[in-house]
Amino acid sequence: MTATLTTPQVTLIGAGYSVYTRICQIALDIKHVPFMFETLDVFAEDGPAKARQAGHPFGKIPILRHGDLTLYETLAITRYIDDRFDGPPLQPEDPVDRARMNRIISIVDTQVYPILVWGLHVPKSEGREPDPELPDKGRTILSVLESVAQPPWLCGDVPTLADAYLAACMDCILDSEAAEHLPGHAPGLMAWWHRARPLLQSA
Numbered sequence: 227m228t229a230t231l232t233t234p235q236v237t238l239i240g241a242g243y244s245v246y247t248r249i250c251q252i253a254l255d256i257k258h259v260p261f262m263f264e265t266l267d268v269f270a271e272d273g274p275a276k277a278r279q280a281g282h283p284f285g286k287i288p289i290l291r292h293g294d295l296t297l298y299e300t301l302a303i304t305r306y307i308d309d310r311f312d313g314p315p316l317q318p319e320d321p322v323d324r325a326r327m328n329r330i331i332s333i334v335d336t337q338v339y340p341i342l343v344w345g346l347h348v349p350k351s352e353g354r355e356p357d358p359e360l361p362d363k364g365r366t367i368l369s370v371l372e373s374v375a376q377p378p379w380l381c382g383d384v385p386t387l388a389d390a391y392l393a394a395c396m397d398c399i400l401d402s403e404a405a406e407h408l409p410g411h412a413p414g415l416m417a418w419w420h421r422a423r424p425l426l427q428s429a
């Protein structure tokens with residue numbers, strides 16, 4: 227039996243608009259892992275039920291299938307992709323560098339996603355004003371990211387999971403009122419984005 231016949235199929239279930247789905251897509255792409263993509267619109271009326279059926283107990287996306295394995299939670303999915311497949315490593319070996327990468331990932335999870343994506347981008351896309359305190363918070367987040375980034379990528383010479391996490395949020399950030407602060411508060415991030423944008427090609 228050949229290796230090809232025994233290699234389990236990778237399927238990513240999610241949506242193109244979903245930041246967390248895109249993070250997984252970028253990780254798969256950097257590792258050169260071929261995968262099938264199944265669209266699941268979690269914001270459709272039956273979306274959460276479909277996501278639960280597909281294996282996400284909280285009715286969310288993304289979900290990764292690999293052979294008999296069904297995984298949810300982007301942290302688990304992306305580490306699995308990195309650990310399980312050949313290809314460029316997505317996490318630095320050095321403990322300090324790895325901690326710096328995890329710090330950026332945590333900033334994306336706890337600041338960028340709730341404040342820049344849901345707090346500033348989503349209201350703008352729906353023609354609503356954001357909560358008044360959020361633009362200042364958004365500026366602070368950009369300045370902090372600028373200060374912790376280590377060019378040319380966010381954690382040095384090669385892209386890591388930190389780049390996947392932030393790149394997946396960038397179109398939302400650029401389509402929010404935080405975008406006007408990027409050149410002044412985060413010029414290094416703009417330079418990084420020119421480099422990182424192609425990561426999103428299939429996402």
Ligand SMILES: N[C@@H](CCC(=O)N[C@@H](CS)C(=O)NCC(=O)O)C(=O)O
Nearest residue numbers: 244245246268286287288299300301
């Ligand atoms: N902690 C989850 C978050 C996933 C998540 O929030 N996904 C969004 C789409 S980007 C979702 O499914 N939202 C639907 C909902 O919250 O009901 C992860 O890391 O995968």
